Amino acid sequence: MKRLIFAVLTAVAFAAVVLATGGGVTTTRADPHPGQSVNVAIIGSPTVINGGSLATPGPVGELGDFTFTNLAPASVNAANLAAFDTAVLNVASPEMWCSTGTLSASAKADLVAFVAGGGKLIIYDSECPPADYSWLPYPFSTSNPGAMGAQGTLTIVEENVLSTSNPLDPHFIDAPALGTNTDAVGDMNVMTTLDPNWCLDMQGTNVLSVTGPVHTYAQYGAGFMIYNGLDVDYMGFEPAPPAPNGLHKIWVQELQAPFNPIPPGTGLGCIPVVGxxxxxxxxxxxxxxxxxxxxxxxxxxxxxxxxxxxxxxxxxxxxxxxxxxxxxxxxxxxxxxxxxxxxxxxxxxxxxxxxxxxxxxxxxxxxxxxxxxxxxxxxxxxxAPPNTPPEASCTESVNPSGKQVPPAGRTTLPGSWGGQNEDGFYRLDSRDAEDGTTALYVTNASGSAIFGPFASGSVVKITEAPGATPSSKPMGGPNSAVAAHITLDSDALVFAVDSSGVVSTPVSCLVPPPPK
The missing domain is CATH 2.60.40.10 (Immunoglobulins)
Incomplete structure (x- = not known):
C-alpha cells in the first residue's frame, strides 16, 4: 500500500515542483568547499529498498563535483578503500538489505581504520529495522518506525555547513517543511543510546514519539563520520517546500562538508548529543x-x-x-x-x-x-621540563704538598694575579637541574685535546705548557686526592655533559705558564 501511496505522492510532488519553479526542477546548488569529498564509494548502491535513492548525477558545483563508484559489501577492504576519500554506507541498499551483517568483521575494521586515517564515512539506513552499529568507534542504537508514511518534527540544533535554519544562508534546510510535507521525519530513525563523541546537527520526534538525534557527526582520528537517519523516500521528488532545501540538499552538503582537517568557519563546533x-x-x-x-x-x-x-x-x-x-x-x-x-x-x-x-x-x-x-x-x-644545560665550575683547591688553598684576591678574578692559580690545583664541580648526573671534561682552548670524564668534586692539577703535547696522567698513589695531572698547550677549559648529552658552557681554569 505504501508503494502505491508513494508513487502517487511522487507524481504530485514532482508536479508541484514543476509549477513552483516555472516548468523546471530547481537544482540544488549548495556551497562547495575546499577540502570536500571528491572520490566517493557507495557501499552497496545508491538505491534504497524501502523507496527512494541517493542522487548521484548532477551539475558542477553540486553532485557533478564528485565521482561515485559502487562498492560491493564483500569488496570492502583497506586496499579498495584506499582509492576513495569518502565511503557512503547505504545500509538500506539491496546489496546490504538493512543489515550491517553483510560486512565481514575485517571489512568493518577496515572501514573504521579508513576513517581514523582521514576518510569520511556517511551512514544511511532509511526505514530499516534497527541496525547493529556496535562495531563503530562510537556505537549507538536507534528507534526505527519503518515505512509508516508519517509526519514528525525536525529541529536544526547547530548552525553549520551541514544545515542551518537561516533562509539567507546557502546551507539553509527547511526542517519544518520536511516534517510536514514529507514522511522523511515521521519515519526517521532516531538515536536512543548516546555516545558523547557524536555531535548534534539535527534532532526531532518520529511517529513513535521518540525524540532524539537524527543527523549527527563525529570526528574520529583524522577522519569524519556522519549519521543520517532520515527517510529518503522523497529524495529527488520533494514538494516545494522543502525543495530545493530538503533531503537532496542535505545529501549534497554532507558530501561538501570539508574534513581532514575541519577548517575554521564551518560551524562544526560539536554540541554533544548527551548534553x-x-x-x-x-x-x-x-x-x-x-x-x-x-x-x-x-x-x-x-x-x-x-x-x-x-x-x-x-x-x-x-x-x-x-x-x-x-x-x-x-x-x-x-x-x-x-x-x-x-x-x-x-x-x-x-x-x-x-x-x-x-x-x-x-x-x-x-x-x-x-x-x-x-x-x-x-x-x-x-x-618533563625542557632539559636545561648543566653547569660546570672549577675552584682553586688544596695543594697536596702545602695543604693550602690559594688565597682569595690573588687567584680569583679580578685579583692581582689575574685569576691565575699558580699551583694549578682545581676542584671540578657540576650541577644539573634535571637529574644531577653529569660528567666533567678538561680541554685546551682549541678543543683538540679532551680529558675525562671526571666526577663532580674531583681535584686535578693543571699545567699550562705552550708548545707541549697535551696529556693526562695519574698523580700520586692509589689514594691520592688528585685525580689527574693534566698538561695543556693553552689555558684550560672545563665543561660538563649530562646524561642526556646536553653540554654546558665551558669555564676557564687559569694557571700561569712557566716559569713561575
Whole structure:
C-alpha cells in the first residue's frame, strides 16, 4: 500500500515542483568547499529498498563535483578503500538489505581504520529495522518506525555547513517543511543510546514519539563520520517546500562538508548529543603543574541548546598517572561546589602528583532531566621540563704538598694575579637541574685535546705548557686526592655533559705558564 501511496505522492510532488519553479526542477546548488569529498564509494548502491535513492548525477558545483563508484559489501577492504576519500554506507541498499551483517568483521575494521586515517564515512539506513552499529568507534542504537508514511518534527540544533535554519544562508534546510510535507521525519530513525563523541546537527520526534538525534557527526582520528537517519523516500521528488532545501540538499552538503582537517568557519563546533561537553580535548604540560577542564551542560531539547544552571558536575581522572583524582567541594570554579553557573559551565583544576611522562584521561558526569550523562573523554599529557644545560665550575683547591688553598684576591678574578692559580690545583664541580648526573671534561682552548670524564668534586692539577703535547696522567698513589695531572698547550677549559648529552658552557681554569 505504501508503494502505491508513494508513487502517487511522487507524481504530485514532482508536479508541484514543476509549477513552483516555472516548468523546471530547481537544482540544488549548495556551497562547495575546499577540502570536500571528491572520490566517493557507495557501499552497496545508491538505491534504497524501502523507496527512494541517493542522487548521484548532477551539475558542477553540486553532485557533478564528485565521482561515485559502487562498492560491493564483500569488496570492502583497506586496499579498495584506499582509492576513495569518502565511503557512503547505504545500509538500506539491496546489496546490504538493512543489515550491517553483510560486512565481514575485517571489512568493518577496515572501514573504521579508513576513517581514523582521514576518510569520511556517511551512514544511511532509511526505514530499516534497527541496525547493529556496535562495531563503530562510537556505537549507538536507534528507534526505527519503518515505512509508516508519517509526519514528525525536525529541529536544526547547530548552525553549520551541514544545515542551518537561516533562509539567507546557502546551507539553509527547511526542517519544518520536511516534517510536514514529507514522511522523511515521521519515519526517521532516531538515536536512543548516546555516545558523547557524536555531535548534534539535527534532532526531532518520529511517529513513535521518540525524540532524539537524527543527523549527527563525529570526528574520529583524522577522519569524519556522519549519521543520517532520515527517510529518503522523497529524495529527488520533494514538494516545494522543502525543495530545493530538503533531503537532496542535505545529501549534497554532507558530501561538501570539508574534513581532514575541519577548517575554521564551518560551524562544526560539536554540541554533544548527551548534553554535556568537556574542554579542552587535549593539552600538554610539565610535570607537577596544574590543569583545568571546563564542563558545559546544555538542554539539547531546544534549539539552539540552552545552558542549564545549578547542575552538580563531578570530574574524575579515569586512567593515567593521576587516575583516581576526583573533584571535591571547594576545588571548582566559578562555583566552588562544582555546580554550573548561568552559562552552564563549571571548571575543575587538579595538579599532577605523579611526575610521569604519560597521559591522563578525564571525564565529567552530571544528572539532568534525561538522566545521568557522561561527557566525552579528554586527555592531559604530562612531560618533563625542557632539559636545561648543566653547569660546570672549577675552584682553586688544596695543594697536596702545602695543604693550602690559594688565597682569595690573588687567584680569583679580578685579583692581582689575574685569576691565575699558580699551583694549578682545581676542584671540578657540576650541577644539573634535571637529574644531577653529569660528567666533567678538561680541554685546551682549541678543543683538540679532551680529558675525562671526571666526577663532580674531583681535584686535578693543571699545567699550562705552550708548545707541549697535551696529556693526562695519574698523580700520586692509589689514594691520592688528585685525580689527574693534566698538561695543556693553552689555558684550560672545563665543561660538563649530562646524561642526556646536553653540554654546558665551558669555564676557564687559569694557571700561569712557566716559569713561575
Amino acid at each position: 554535556i561537553d568537556l574542554d579542552p580535548a587535549t593539552a600538554t604540560n610539565e610535570f607537577g603543574t596544574s590543569h583545568t577542564v571546563t564542563a558545559t551542560v546544555l538542554d539539547t531539547s531546544v534549539a539552539p541548546p540552552e545552558p542549564i544552571a545549578g547542575v552538580a558536575v563531578s570530574f574524575e581522572v579515569t586512567s593515567g598517572p593521576n587516575a583516581g583524582q576526583v573533584s571535591d567541594a571547594g576545588e571548582c570554579s566559578a562555583n566552588a561546589d562544582c555546580t554550573t553557573d548561568a552559562s552552564g559551565q563549571v571548571s575543575w583544576t587538579y595538579t599532577d602528583a605523579a611526575g610521569v611522562a604519560a597521559c591522563d584521561t578525564i571525564v565529567a558526569t552530571a544528572t539532568i532531566s534525561a538522566g545521568e550523562v557522561v561527557s566525552q573523554e579528554v586527555t592531559k599529557c604530562w612531560e
